[in-house]
Structures are given as structure tokens and as C-alpha cells.
Amino acid sequence: MDDARTVHTKVISAKRMIIPSVLAIVIMHLLIVFNTFRINEMGNMIAEATQRNFRFGNMANGFSQATDALTNTAMAYVNGGEEAQLGAYFDAAGQMQGSYGAMLELIAEQEKADENRLGTLLPHAQAGEQKSARSFLEDSYEAVMERRETEMTALTMAVEPRGVKPESYPQFEVEELPAGWDKLPQEAKLAEARGLLQDSAYQSKRGDVQRNLSIAISAVNDATAAKLRQYTNQLADYRLIQWILMGAIIITMLVMIALLFAWLINPLERSVELVQHGVPLSTKHGFSELRRLANSYDDLLIHRNKLEQNLREMGLTDALTGLPNRLAYQEYLKGLEERPEDSAVTVYSMDVNGLKGTNDSRGHLCGDILLRDSAACILKIFGDKTGKNVFRIGGDEFAAICLGQSEADIARMLESFREEQAHYSISISVGYAYAKSLKDEKLQKLFNQADQDMYSNKTASKKNRV
Numbered sequence: 001m002d003d004a005r006t007v008h009t010k011v012i013s014a015k016r017m018i019i020p021s022v023l024a025i026v027i028m029h030l031l032i033v034f035n036t037f038r039i040n041e042m043g044n045m046i047a048e049a050t051q052r053n054f055r056f057g058n059m060a061n062g063f064s065q066a067t068d069a070l071t072n073t074a075m076a077y078v079n080g081g082e083e084a085q086l087g088a089y090f091d092a093a094g095q096m097q098g099s100y101g102a103m104l105e106l107i108a109e110q111e112k113a114d115e116n117r118l119g120t121l122l123p124h125a126q127a128g129e130q131k132s133a134r135s136f137l138e139d140s141y142e143a144v145m146e147r148r149e150t151e152m153t154a155l156t157m158a159v160e161p162r163g164v165k166p167e168s169y170p171q172f173e174v175e176e177l178p179a180g181w182d183k184l185p186q187e188a189k190l191a192e193a194r195g196l197l198q199d200s201a202y203q204s205k206r207g208d209v210q211r212n213l214s215i216a217i218s219a220v221n222d223a224t225a226a227k228l229r230q231y232t233n234q235l236a237d238y239r240l241i242q243w244i245l246m247g248a249i250i251i252t253m254l255v256m257i258a259l260l261f262a263w264l265i266n267p268l269e270r271s272v273e274l275v276q277h278g279v280p281l282s283t284k285h286g287f288s289e290l291r292r293l294a295n296s297y298d299d300l301l302i303h304r305n306k307l308e309q310n311l312r313e314m315g316l317t318d319a320l321t322g323l324p325n326r327l328a329y330q331e332y333l334k335g336l337e338e339r340p341e342d343s344a345v346t347v348y349s350m351d352v353n354g355l356k357g358t359n360d361s362r363g364h365l366c367g368d369i370l371l372r373d374s375a376a377c378i379l380k381i382f383g384d385k386t387g388k389n390v391f392r393i394g395g396d397e398f399a400a401i402c403l404g405q406s407e408a409d410i411a412r413m414l415e416s417f418r419e420e421q422a423h424y425s426i427s428i429s430v431g432y433a434y435a436k437s438l439k440d441e442k443l444q445k446l447f448n449q450a451d452q453d454m455y456s457n458k459t460a461s462k463k464n465r466v
Contacts, residue, residue, distance in 0.1 A: 014287040042235045053224040066096035074151040078158045078193045090171040133219035140212035147205045157193035161186035318392040321375035329391040333443045345438045349450035352396035353427035381417045429458035
């Protein structure tokens with residue numbers, strides 16, 4: 001049993017299986033929560049990058065429209081002379097300045113976001129694209145400002161012939177005019193202003209504005225597309241990790257359930273059935289706790305069975321002589337009648353002579369000694385190898401059942417019995433009944449015949465003593 005327990009301690013216990021499994025599930029749940037935050041953050045980054053790109057496109061479009069409006073309103077004022085067109089020019093200039101400043105702020109915002117998320121966001125190549133977008137945007141703005149210098153010169157030439165004072169417009173930046181300009185007639189001044197706006201150098205600057213602006217927009221779009229690809233790939237990795245963690249949790253729980261069923265629930269159900277039938281439990285299945293419980297139960301069952309066996313033997317044994325009692329005799333008869341083998345059978349009935357006189361004259365202690373000596377004498381002669389075929393029926397009555405004897409064997413046994421009585425200095429009356437076949441006779445009937453024969457012999461013995 002100790003060896004068995006030593007083996008069982010090497011088997012995994014429910015505690016050692018459940019606690020690490022639960023801890024693993026808790027850790028994986030925490031990782032899922034952390035990974036969920038990362039997925040949400042990555043989704044926010046994708047949304048922010050998309051929104052910034054959309055805003056930059058709108059701002060670039062507004063900047064382009066504003067630069068076109070500067071050219072158109074400047075030309076319209078020089079040709080038409082309506083003061084409202086001069087106000088529209090300055091409005092367009094404010095819109096252009098606002099769009100340019102907003103685009104620079106948006107680029108700076110993206111650069112700051114990239115710097116804050118260094119290592120998880122844009123690689124260095126993407127940061128270079130962002131810087132190139134700023135550079136081309138600045139080149140476009142510089143071309144716009146060069147065009148504005150020409151436009152402001154043309155507007156300065158055009159306002160004086162039309163009687164507009166530049167001081168009435170705070171945005172008006174009076175440029176230094178060519179020498180001798182003030183001596184030109186009014187129409188010549190307007191013609192000179194139109195010539196400035198139609199000059200090829202001025203017109204080429206318009207192409208520089210649009211080309212650099214388009215390159216800046218493309219650079220921002222490319223950088224945003226690169227970020228979105230990286231964000232999308234990273235998001236796919238996070239989602240894959242999420243699925244792996246959830247799969248690991250499911251597999252861990254399924255393994256736990258399978259182990260609980262295989263090593264706890266099913267063995268426990270079988271153990272309940274075995275306990276109900278009083279059968280020893282299996283110590284080869286289940287967790288170590290269940291196996292130790294099975295060992296303890298088996299030890300208890302062995303102890304209980306031994307106790308029951310002792311109580312049964314006590315119930316079937318005569319306390320004084322140690323021989324089987326009447327109940328044991330009846331069970332023995334029943335067992336012989338049910339056995340499949342057949343053989344000759346001899347039933348002996350015996351009665352101790354003089355027990356009452358001994359009790360009356362010498363006391364019950366001497367009577368008990370007489371009964372014990374008589375039992376020893378009977379067992380020595382009639383007992384088989386087991387000694388379970390000799391019985392004290394009650395009082396001074398004894399019985400014995402012997403199988404496979406012949407009549408000659410009976411005679412020799414009775415002679416030996418008489419000699420043994422002389423050795424013990426006791427007197428026992430005996431009678432017997434013999435049958436060649438156990439199946440042909442009822443044992444109780446044979447006992448009755450043996451009992452009658454014993455009383456006949458006892459009566460004859462008393463007459464002879466008289």
C-alpha cells in the first residue's frame with residue numbers, strides 16, 4: 001500500500017492542474033484587454049491619419065483656389081477698375097494665408113504625432129516624405145509671394161489713376177514703383193500694370209505654384225498611404241494575436257474540462273457505484289487526490305471486512321470450546337447440499353456423559369473443563385484439515401460430518417475415539433448415520449438417525465453400568 005501511495009504522488013493533482021490553468025486564463029484575459037486597447041488605439045490612429053489627409057486635401061484645394069482668385073481679381077481690377085474687386089483680392093489673400101498656415105500646422109501636428117509614437121508608427125522614410133511635403137509647400141508659397149509682389153506693383157499702378165487711396169486698405173502693401181512712373185499718363189499707367197500681369201515671368205510663377213502644390217499633396221498622400229498600410233498591417237497582427245489568445249483560452253478550458261471529466265468526474269461516478277456495492281476502488285485512475293481517497297477507502301474497507309469476518313466468526317463459533325456452533329452447523333449443511341461434487345457422507349452425533357453430575361458435584365468450572373476436553377477429543381478424532389466439520393450443537397451435544405469414508409473407516413475412527421476418551425478420562429456417547437451418496441440423502445435426516453443411534457448407545461451404556 002505504501003508503494004502504491006508513492007506512485008500516486010507522482011500523478012498530477014487537481015490543484016496543480018487547476019491553479020496554473022486558471023492563472024494562465026486570467027493572464028491571457030489581461031493580455032486580451034491590453035491588446036484590445038492597442039487595437040482601439042491603432043483604429044484611432046488610422047482614423048486620425050485619414051482625417052488629416054482629407055483635411056490637408058481640402059486646405060490645399062482652398063489654397064489653390066485662393067491663388068487663382070488672387071490672379072483673377074488682380075487682373076479684373078486692373079482691367080475693370082471696380083473697387084469691389086480690389087476688396088475681393090485682399091479677401092483671397094487672407095484665404096490663401098489661412099490655408100497655407102493651416103497646412104503647415106497640420107504637417108507639424110503629424111510630425112509631432114509621429115515623434116510621440118516613434119517605433120510603432122512611421123519609419124524614417126515616411127518622415128522624410130513628410131519633410132519633403134513641407135519643403136514643396138513652402139516652395140509653392142514662395143512662388144505665390146513672388147507673384148504677389150508683381151500683383152501688388154500692378155495694383156499700386158492701377159489704384160492712383162482711379163482715385164483710390166492705398167491707405168484706405170490696411171492690407172495694401174505699397175511696392176516701390178519704377179523711376180518716372182508718376183510722370184506717365186493715366187492710361188499708360190494702366191497699360192503698364194496690365195503688362196506686368198501679362199508678363200511671361202509672372203505667368204510661369206503660376207505654374208510653379210501649382211506644380212509644387214501638387215507635389216506637396218502627392219507627398220502627403222504617399223506618406224498617409226504608407227502609414228495606413230503600416231497601421232493596417234499592425235492592426236492585422238494585433239487581431240491575429242487576439243484570435244490566438246482567445247483560441248488559447250478556449251483550448252485551455254477544453255483541456256481542463258476534458259481532464260476534469262477523465263480524471264475526476266468519471267472516476268468519481270465509478271467510485272460512487274463501487275462504494276454502493278462495497279467493492280474496492282480503483283487506485284489507477286483520476287487525480288492524485290482521488291487516488292489517495294481510494295487508498296484510504298480501500299484500507300477502511302479491508303479493516304471493515306476483517307471486522308465483519310471476525311464478528312461473523314464470533315457469531316459462528318462457540319465461545320467455550322472454540323468449535324463452530326449450531327448456526328455454523330446449519331450453514332455447513334446448506335453448503336454441502338449445494339456443492340456439485342458427490343461423495344459418501346457420515347454424520348456423527350455425540351453427547352458428553354456425566355456433565356450434569358459434574359456441574360452439580362464439582363461446580364460449573366469443572367463442567368466447562370469437561371466440555372473443553374470433550375471438544376478437543378472429538379476434534380482430534382473427527383476433525384478434517386480445516387477443523388470446520390466438528391460442531392458444538394448446544395449444551396453437551398456435539399456433531400461431526402465426515403466425507404468419503406467407508407464403513408471400515410468408520411469402525412476404525414470409533415475405536416480410536418474410545419481410546420482417546422480413555423486418554424482424556426472422559427465418556428462420550430456417539431451415534432452415526434452413513435450414506436454412500438450425498439445426493440441421495442438429506443443431511444438433516446442423517447443427523448436425526450445419528451442422534452437416535454447416539455441415544456440408543458447412551459441408554460445401553462447406562463444399563464451396562466447398572
